[in-house]
Amino acid sequence: MTEEKKLQNFLAKLDKVKKKGPDQWQARCPAHEDKVESLSVSRGDNKINFHCHAGCSGKDILRAMGLNWSDIYFDDEPGKKKKSKVVKEYIYRDENGRPLHKTLRTANKDFLQKRYENGKWKWGLKGVRTVLYKLEEVKEAINNNDVVYLVEGEKDADNLHKIGLTGTCNPLGAGKWKPGYTETLKGARVVILPDNDKPGKKHARNIAKELHGKAKLVKILELPGLDKKEDVSDWLDKGGTKEKLLQLVKDCPEWKPGINNWPDPLPFNNFDVKPIPVNILPNWLSDFAINLAEFTQTPIDMSIMLIISALGTALANKGVVQIRKGYTEPLNIWTCTVLPAGNRKSPVFKKIMKPILDYEERKREEIEPERRHALKEKSILEDQLKQKEKIAGNAKDQAKRKQIMQEIFNLDDEIQEMEIPTLPRLVASDVTTEKLAKLMEDNNGRIAILSPEGDIFKLMAGRYSKNGAANFDNYKKAWTGGEPIRDDRMARKGTYVKNPALTQGLTVQPVILEDLKEKKAFKGEGILGRFLYAIPESPVGSRKVGNEVPELSDIAVMRYQKGLSALLHTRPAGENKNGEWEPHIIKLSPEALEVRYEFERDIEKELGPEGKLHNIADWGSKLVGNITRVAGLLHIAGQTDAQKGQATRDIWNKPIGPETMKKAVKLGYSLIEHALKVYDLLDTDPEIELARYVLKRIMRGKEMEKAEELPKDKDTLDKSILMELCKGKKEIKRPDDLKEPLKLLAELNYITIVERETEGRGRNPSPLIKLNPKVHSINSIKKDTEYNKSNKSNKSNITPEIKKDENGVIIEGMI
Structure with a gap:
């Protein structure tokens, strides 16, 4: 069996496997009831390494997996290291020249250790005093006030010896410095020559810190002209000489302790989150997004995501994108932008949602007279019903009473069957899951939750439910579409929504998502995987102020408002006999379909054990579908004449082309790093x-x-x-x-x-x-979501590259 196959077979027998780095995994230990993925797995030189941090033995772990020790070794002879010829020995001696231990270098560049004990060489360094290489020469150099050159390996020390310099190193290489070696170099003049790699440089800094105040002089000399991982031996092979080295040492400043001699701490999780490319949007939308972001000094990612949700609000249930026969994606979409407090979320919300709220208000004004008349008619009928009930109650004649009762029944039926027009709603906020279903029933199956806060997560978690339990069914059905919502608890007739469509556009603080860590149902039910996330860098602390802030372009605002209004006024394909909307079918051109399939193939690879999306599969598995929805939204928006406020006649008939699909896919790739960073808030290692x-x-x-x-x-x-x-x-x-x-x-x-x-x-x-x-x-x-407030340019945080007209008005953003 190949090495790779053995490793994959091993991982396949574990639960909750997460890739932690190159050839490193974390999983639940099979030998105990593990809930925190306490088993570490890595690829070793000759075998699979594994360790349970809860203390389970290797024997118990293998038994629980149904494996033997032989199953973890890559060699034909399990348990035995590959033999390799020893090509060089380096003997470490004490001050008097007596051997203490030695390093053996093999042909395949392994380094082995032996100790000298009772006149024999034995494997390992247990119980032996370890010293610096060429200790006798080092002591002599210190006594003569000569420089001692500290290198990383014995070969380097020997090569320095060949040109008449005193070189030494500690056994076992970088990271293995001991206090005893520091004592040896008390009063010495030391020059450290690190290997040209991170471990080598870190080793040099650590030694310098240890020697400071004990050695007479400490310098760290990084040799010029070295390629990655090269050392002083390579420098000499490239033409370096003793004279050149002595000059470099002379010019090198003395090492002094201080904050700058420490490397910068690295983030626990490092995500390459970049601004969302604004040119995925049609011009009338990208112009507005750039202007709004500059005017409010907010990340452009927030404007882009909310605009996508605004499109979903305008077009939900009016059309679906057909991928193949029997498989369509609706046009409602869920977006969530994560930003700390103080990032002006509400002003951005107001500007983007204004055309939607204006449209809703106009529709309510149109319906209001009809609704008022219907309510008045119902009130009159109810008064008549009360009067007849009184007459029936006082009737003595049985026949007369029977006649009146029939009139009462007829009148009651008429009242119950009256259709009272509901005031149109496009947007909701603080509503229960039951109320949400009723709102969708009253509004052609669609509703949008658009909020600059994250209260909807509390509602989904069961804030208003009687037992405090989460109820996700209606939300899941309203994201997926095509699956009816039935709720007999609402009103006399119950609630029925044939084709529910919920759009969401949220901006939340990081703490809102962190609070969801304890609510496992959110991830288990797949709710969080339905959102498209943006988690941009906060520009707070580096924003433009005063006269530096550009004015909001009236032209950009006008085009946005007229364009979105045109989309709000578009109609579905028709209505069925029950008055329910029937959506248009939007097709993909063959070229666009191929772009989508290529994206789907890439995402499928990323969902595998070695892929970026493996640990957030609930999100990644929905990404292709979500991006198909975005393609549909961009396609319809791209056919709108925002200047005139009109949609083209055949807006629903034209198939989605490859360029639009490529823009949607570009967004999909961009959002992967954002999602990884968001899930780090939700699922901490x-x-x-x-x-x-x-x-x-x-x-x-x-x-x-x-x-x-x-x-x-x-x-x-x-x-x-x-x-x-x-x-x-x-x-x-x-x-x-x-x-x-x-x-x-x-x-x-x-x-x-x-x-x-x-x-x-x-x-x-x-x-x-x-x-x-x-x-x-x-x-x-x-956490890395606390956002860097350093001196980075706020231009990159808010908008990438921008174009302006001759009057200085921002007209377009380019990536």
Whole structure:
């Protein structure tokens, strides 16, 4: 069986597998009742590595999976490493030249370790004193005030020796520096020559921090002309000489500790979220979006998403996009833009929704007289009914009473069968799921929830329900379309909506979505997967002010309002005998269909175990359908003469072309990173959450030191003290539980870990944890959705490139 097939077979036997990085996965452990994906899996050199953070043994895990140890090895001989010839030995000796340990380099560039014990070489370094390479020469250089060159490998040290310089390194390579090596270099003049890669440079900085104040001089010299991962040996092979190196050392400044010598902490999750391309919209919509974003100094993503929801509000239930026979997508759409408070969501909402509310008001005014007359007629009939009931109650003659009762029955039937015109509604906000169904029944099966807040999530979660339970059925049916809503609890006749169509356009604060983490039903029921999300960078703190802000173009506003009004006035294909709308069928051209199929193939790959969308499959599996809806909306909007406020005669008959489909697909690709970032709010990785917790406790420890509640040490925190600070955290019961979160924090440059050795026999002291001084407040470790308020240009946050006319009025946005 191939290596890849063995790995895939292994992963296929696990539940809730999530890809965490190159050749790394997280899954639920099969050996215990796991609810937090505590099993780590990775591809090793010769086998599949796996570890349960809850403490389950490898034997129990394999037994639960129905596997043997042989099933995790890639070699034909399981459990045995591939043999490779040793091509070089590097012996480490003490101050007197006695061998202590050695490194063996094999032909396939593996590095093995042996120790010298009782006159024999034995595998491993257990119990042996480890020292710097060429320790005798290092001691002599220190005594002679010569420079000691610290490199990453023994080969580099040997090559420096060949040109008459003292080179040394620590055993086991980058990241394995020990305090004992620092003691050796007390009073030395040290030049560190790092390998040209991140681990090498990080190793150099860490050593410099350790040597500062102990060595006489410390310099870090990054050699010029090195390609990625090259070292001083490569530099010498390229023509470097002793004289050139000495000159470079002379010109290199002394290393001094400070905040700039620490790398920037990396985000726990890094998403490449870019502004949504505004040129997906027809010109009359993109012009308005750009003008509005500049005028309000808000991210253009918000304007684009709300405009798409406005199109859905205008066109819902009037048409469907036919992909193939028996499969159509409706034109209602759900969008959600995520922005912190203070981003002027309400002003943007008002401008975009104004034509819809104006249209609704005009329609209500048209219906109001007819409704008023019908209500008056009903009132008169009800008065007549009451009078006849009194007469029937006083009637003595049985025949007379029977006649009056028949008149009462007829009058009551007439009242009940009266059709009272309802006042048209296009938009709702704070309504229950039952009321939502009634609104759709009264408005040709459609309604829109358009809100600059996130209250609808609370309603869906059961805010007004009697038992407080979530009720998603009506919402799901109203997104999908084609599945009737029946509710016999509403009114005497009950509620029936043959073809419900709900549009949503929301802007919410990140905290609203974070609150949904505890409400698993939202994701389990697929509600969250139905939204298209935008989570743009907040421009707050870098917005234009005063005269810098351009005026809102009257022309752009007029064209938008007239264009959307024209779409609001379009009609469905017809009505059936019950007065229910029958939608137009919008077809895709063969070329557009191929564009869609190509997008669908790409998304299907991304939904696989190795793909970006694997962990948000509930969203990704609906993306192609959502983008098809967007294509339908853009297609109809693109055939509208916004200047005249008219839609073309054959607006519904023309098929969607490939260019429109490509624009919709472009939006789909753009929104993937936005969705990944949003889902990070909703489905936090437990390992990342634990690392964040530990970082906060480290920072708490430093705060307690300042308050003299802990022993003061301006640079470090003892791991044993951190263990005390983490008391009560159920995931941290023993020191080993800190290993993984500390490892992650070190990889992301939040801390460095300094191992310590005891002198003589006994257990090594607890490691020291150094906190990156750039992590200066809790704000540094908030989720990436707390938005960077740095000195980035607000132009890129609000609109990309813009065009203006000769009068300086913004007329078009380009990506």
